[in-house]
Amino acid sequence: MQKTEKKKASPMEVLKKILGRQIFIPIAALLLLVLFNLIADPGFFAISLKTNSAGNPILTGYLITILDNGSELAILAIGMTLVTAAAGGQDISVGAGIAISGSVMLRVLCGTNPKPEAIQAPIIVAFLVGCLAAMLCGAFNGALVAYFKIQPMVATLILYTAGRSIAAWVNQNQLPIVPPGPFSYFGGVIPGIPIPTPFFIAVACMILIALVLKFTTLGLYTQSVGINESSSRLNGLNPILIKFLAFVILGVCVAVAGLIKVSRFSTINYSVIAKDIEMDAILAVALGGNALGGGKFNIAASILGAYVIQFLTTTLYKFNVRSDALPAYKAVVVILLVVASAPRVREYLNGLKKNMGRRLSRREVG
Numbered sequence: 001m002q003k004t005e006k007k008k009a010s011p012m013e014v015l016k017k018i019l020g021r022q023i024f025i026p027i028a029a030l031l032l033l034v035l036f037n038l039i040a041d042p043g044f045f046a047i048s049l050k051t052n053s054a055g056n057p058i059l060t061g062y063l064i065t066i067l068d069n070g071s072e073l074a075i076l077a078i079g080m081t082l083v084t085a086a087a088g089g090q091d092i093s094v095g096a097g098i099a100i101s102g103s104v105m106l107r108v109l110c111g112t113n114p115k116p117e118a119i120q121a122p123i124i125v126a127f128l129v130g131c132l133a134a135m136l137c138g139a140f141n142g143a144l145v146a147y148f149k150i151q152p153m154v155a156t157l158i159l160y161t162a163g164r165s166i167a168a169w170v171n172q173n174q175l176p177i178v179p180p181g182p183f184s185y186f187g188g189v190i191p192g193i194p195i196p197t198p199f200f201i202a203v204a205c206m207i208l209i210a211l212v213l214k215f216t217t218l219g220l221y222t223q224s225v226g227i228n229e230s231s232s233r234l235n236g237l238n239p240i241l242i243k244f245l246a247f248v249i250l251g252v253c254v255a256v257a258g259l260i261k262v263s264r265f266s267t268i269n270y271s272v273i274a275k276d277i278e279m280d281a282i283l284a285v286a287l288g289g290n291a292l293g294g295g296k297f298n299i300a301a302s303i304l305g306a307y308v309i310q311f312l313t314t315t316l317y318k319f320n321v322r323s324d325a326l327p328a329y330k331a332v333v334v335i336l337l338v339v340a341s342a343p344r345v346r347e348y349l350n351g352l353k354k355n356m357g358r359r360l361s362r363r364e365v366g
Helices: 011-020 024-040 062-087 094-110 123-146 152-170 182-186 197-215 218-227 229-234 239-265 277-287 299-318 323-340 343-365
Strands: 048-051 057-060
Touching (some): 024 277, 062 197, 062 218, 062 277, 062 299, 094 152, 094 277, 123 152, 123 239, 182 197, 197 218, 197 239, 197 299, 229 239, 277 299
Antiparallel strands (some): 048 057
16 A cells, blocks of 8 residues: 655745734744844843852843843733633733732741841742732633623722732731841842752743643633633533632732742832733734633733843843833734734635635646
């Protein structure tokens, strides 16, 4: 019996497959930023080994900064993607949630003395209590969205408005300072390891969510609810529980990001910590090609989108763009993404794909 030879794909077919992949958008954006920096200043990609104030070797450079600061955003993008897919909306209170969870962690570590000589509780206990606080915030938002059918952005506006005041109340408006020690490793570097610890934490979160999606039905159920809630209910799913669970998972991601944030400086500034990070998290989800109206999602694309957003932010800082002007540049990206995901634009692109397919079929017949 003769083996049938596989037909070689034409360049047009290969291009069509590449363009059709969801992860193409963040990859294309990343390549554009890389190309721009290569032309403008190749030194942007230089990495050097230096010694920090504690005498530990540490890698420095713009790429290291991107891996370091982008890791917090990547962790948030995981939870934000699940919320977007299940609820068809976004949580704009994650910055306030970071302030609350971080404040709770510092309260546990410092106790009643804002400047103790030694930490008052194990770091793992402080993290678990902070994680519980963030999960309660997520549960509050999830209950409003899932049970009371409030639009996600409106529901999370409550904590967005009040969250930082709650965080300040936890420590009675004081600024606790954790004494030097292992707590600073989570937002800095572990002695002897020159790569920033937040990157390893982000990788651990990626592996964990990958295992959860592979060995459970969470991903399938989330997509089903996001695509058609009524149909998923008829098929035996509980949309309320799945939406609620998505917000709680985002709460865990918020707690991890909060741990990194407060560990960087061993203290907290309630009004500044994680300011506007929710906008970057939403933008990372959109840049990953995920439908902001819910349904099918790709967490890997969102994570890559998060690092692309940080790449853009670092590039703008490199060329001395003022911090108060950064939102304007990111707004341009948001506009382009929103326009690209508009129904009319999608219809036009689908039409182009169909025409391309017809031309390919005609060539094959010819």
